[in-house]
Amino acid sequence: METVKIKINGIETEAPKGSTILAAAKSIGVHIPTLCHLKMEDTGYVNNFASCRICVVEVNGQENLYPACETKVSQGMDIVTNSTELIQVRKSILELLLSNHPKDCLTCSKSGECELQELADQFRVKNIRFEGEQSTYRVDNSPAIIRDIDKCIMCRRCETMCNKIQTCYVLSAVNRGFESVVAPTHEQDLEDTTCTFCGQCVAVCPVGALHERDYTWEVVEALSDKSKKVIVQVAPAVRVALGEEFGFEPGTDVTGKMVTALRRIGFDYVFDTNFAADLTIMEEGTELKKRIEGYLAGDENVKLPILTSCCPAWVKFIEHNYPDMLDVPSSAKSPQQMFSAVAKEIWTKEMGWERENITVVSIMPCLAKKYEASREEFSKDGNPDTDISISTRELANLIKQSGISFDMLEDGTFDNPFGVSSGAADIFGRTGGVIEAAARTAYEWITGNELENVDFKQLRGLEGVRIAEVPELQIAGSPLRIGITHGLGAARELLDKIRSGEEVVHALEIMACKGGCIGGGGQPYHHGNFEIIKKRFEGIQAIDNSKEMRKSHENPYVKELYEKYLGEPMSHRAHELLHTKYFARKKS
Ligand code: SF4
Numbered sequence: 001m002e003t004v005k006i007k008i009n010g011i012e013t014e015a016p017k018g019s020t021i022l023a024a025a026k027s028i029g030v031h032i033p034t035l036c037h038l039k040m041e042d043t044g045y046v047n048n049f050a051s052c053r054i055c056v057v058e059v060n061g062q063e064n065l066y067p068a069c070e071t072k073v074s075q076g077m078d079i080v081t082n083s084t085e086l087i088q089v090r091k092s093i094l095e096l097l098l099s100n101h102p103k104d105c106l107t108c109s110k111s112g113e114c115e116l117q118e119l120a121d122q123f124r125v126k127n128i129r130f131e132g133e134q135s136t137y138r139v140d141n142s143p144a145i146i147r148d149i150d151k152c153i154m155c156r157r158c159e160t161m162c163n164k165i166q167t168c169y170v171l172s173a174v175n176r177g178f179e180s181v182v183a184p185t186h187e188q189d190l191e192d193t194t195c196t197f198c199g200q201c202v203a204v205c206p207v208g209a210l211h212e213r214d215y216t217w218e219v220v221e222a223l224s225d226k227s228k229k230v231i232v233q234v235a236p237a238v239r240v241a242l243g244e245e246f247g248f249e250p251g252t253d254v255t256g257k258m259v260t261a262l263r264r265i266g267f268d269y270v271f272d273t274n275f276a277a278d279l280t281i282m283e284e285g286t287e288l289k290k291r292i293e294g295y296l297a298g299d300e301n302v303k304l305p306i307l308t309s310c311c312p313a314w315v316k317f318i319e320h321n322y323p324d325m326l327d328v329p330s331s332a333k334s335p336q337q338m339f340s341a342v343a344k345e346i347w348t349k350e351m352g353w354e355r356e357n358i359t360v361v362s363i364m365p366c367l368a369k370k371y372e373a374s375r376e377e378f379s380k381d382g383n384p385d386t387d388i389s390i391s392t393r394e395l396a397n398l399i400k401q402s403g404i405s406f407d408m409l410e411d412g413t414f415d416n417p418f419g420v421s422s423g424a425a426d427i428f429g430r431t432g433g434v435i436e437a438a439a440r441t442a443y444e445w446i447t448g449n450e451l452e453n454v455d456f457k458q459l460r461g462l463e464g465v466r467i468a469e470v471p472e473l474q475i476a477g478s479p480l481r482i483g484i485t486h487g488l489g490a491a492r493e494l495l496d497k498i499r500s501g502e503e504v505v506h507a508l509e510i511m512a513c514k515g516g517c518i519g520g521g522g523q524p525y526h527h528g529n530f531e532i533i534k535k536r537f538e539g540i541q542a543i544d545n546s547k548e549m550r551k552s553h554e555n556p557y558v559k560e561l562y563e564k565y566l567g568e569p570m571s572h573r574a575h576e577l578l579h580t581k582y583f584a585r586k587k588s
């Protein structure tokens with residue numbers, strides 16, 4: 001690697017030719033503040049509009065200041081990052097930003113996580129010398145995401161995320177000068193666009209301009225209504241990230257403490273979405289087996305690949321962008337919706353109640369699950385299967401406002417019958433996990449042999465698009481070929497190839513978020529640090545490795561559910577409760 005010799009704050013160093021001043025400074029432990037810039041290693045995400053100018057530095061005593069995020073190092077550069085003048089410039093930039101920013105810190109949902117607030121504090125901005133017109137833009141309230149554009153600092157991180165990484169093309173800068181905002185085409189509301197509600201724009205927004213629709217208060221109200229039982233289900237990815245809100249390392253498994261916290265908050269029953277993940281595999285695994293059998297028998301009505309359908313953002317993406325491929329996804333509902341349907345239609349009756357007597361709350365790493373819960377097909381006579389969906393972050397707030405010292409909690413265990421799950425269910429939380437869980441079950445069902453080594457390591461990894469083969473499962477003399485993608489841009493890349501015939505796979509897993517649900521839009525903010533997502537990945541895998549039961553079809557409570565109520569996977573009753581339909585939606 002070719003390097004150049006440079007000096008940063010008097011420290012002589014060498015940096016790779018072509019690297020930025022920001023990267024060179026970081027490599028020797030010199031921190032330069034940034035605001036619009038964000039680079040997430042391993043994901044391809046780089047926002048480099050250099051619009052905020054907070055990272056400006058002095059170079060070789062020249063009069064002009066240079067943005068460190070986009071200026072490349074060159075031989076002999078003498079860089080200063082922390083002079084008195086620079087501190088003054090940064091303070092002035094912050095004052096200008098704050099001059100047209102609502103001073104809502106006490107009530108803002110990003111308070112404590114806001115990068116603008118943190119910088120204003122670091123630079124001790126106590127007075128704002130500039131006064132001027134204030135933006136007044138309407139607040140856009142969707143079921144999942146709120147756009148409060150008066151707080152927007154035009155960093156355009158959301159735009160890069162939505163267009164370059166997710167390829168959803170929902171957000172872009174519109175209008176000019178003081179009127180500029182980042183908004184959907186024709187300044188429509190998100191709900192009227194092709195937005196998938198993946199929440200990745202929320203995950204990268206440095207301020208409170210984009211945030212989740214918070215349903216914490218609705219949960220508090222439901223818990224205080226003594227005429228109803230309130231039950232809660234928790235998704236797999238939540239348990240390896242929730243601890244971050246309470247000082248635990250990313251990836252720490254806090255399942256036991258989380259269950260105890262939920263009981264103390266007042267939920268009548270604390271259940272595990274993992275149970276429904278095992279149930280999902282029973283349905284998706286059967287569908288995979290049937291489609292493979294039909295394909296081998298030459299049935300022209302059978303389509304391969306089969307596509308997992310657990311991610312509601314991904315489902316909305318295919319409805320908008322690939323309406324000609326709606327027969328590809330499995331018709332199995334997501335674990336959130338399977339759980340709620342079974343809870344309201346079977347469990348309540350077993351308990352002697354009606355579905356109106358219970359409130360189902362889901363805790364998800366995801367913002368798209370809020371939207372999914374609101375889809376009309378997931379309700380009966382106006383009563384939704386999932387009443388309230390809250391994110392990992394909202395759960396953390398609920399725990400904090402309940403005065404619970406999370407780190408001091410003893411470990412609790414989930415209630416049954418929906419409290420037992422296999423390791424295969426845990427890995428639903430990471431990219432490649434759903435298809436690995438399906439492969440574990442499909443192998444035994446298709447070959448009739450016991451699967452000794454359940455670790456399909458070729459299905460794991462963090463590359464955006466992965467193609468892997470499972471030689472243990474042969475389709476007409478060739479190994480089962482699986483495509484795995486995470487991030488919607490990667491999904492588009494693979495789907496285009498499948499549509500044109502350039503790539504052929506038998507099964508496909510797509511997750512909208514980078515890393516899968518562990519990187520979901522409702523997880524604790526990672527502030528662009530992909531190492532956090534890697535640690536959550538390892539945390540999820542460790543839970544799977546530690547379980548004795550690692551195949552979904554071995555779950556005794558899932559077997560009992562079929563014996564008592566559903567008959568077989570894909571039976572008429574299973575179809576009624578556990579399967580859904582997809583709808584072609586407008587392209588733009
Ligand atoms: S939620 Fe996803 S699709 Fe919607 S605007 Fe944000 S990044 Fe784009």
Ligand code: SF4
Nearest residue numbers: 152153155156158205
């Ligand atoms: S909404 Fe947030 S991420 Fe998007 S431009 Fe505004 S401040 Fe940046």
Ligand code: SF4
Nearest residue numbers: 311366512513517520
């Ligand atoms: S990958 Fe997971 S967290 Fe992200 S949108 Fe899909 S279901 Fe939600």
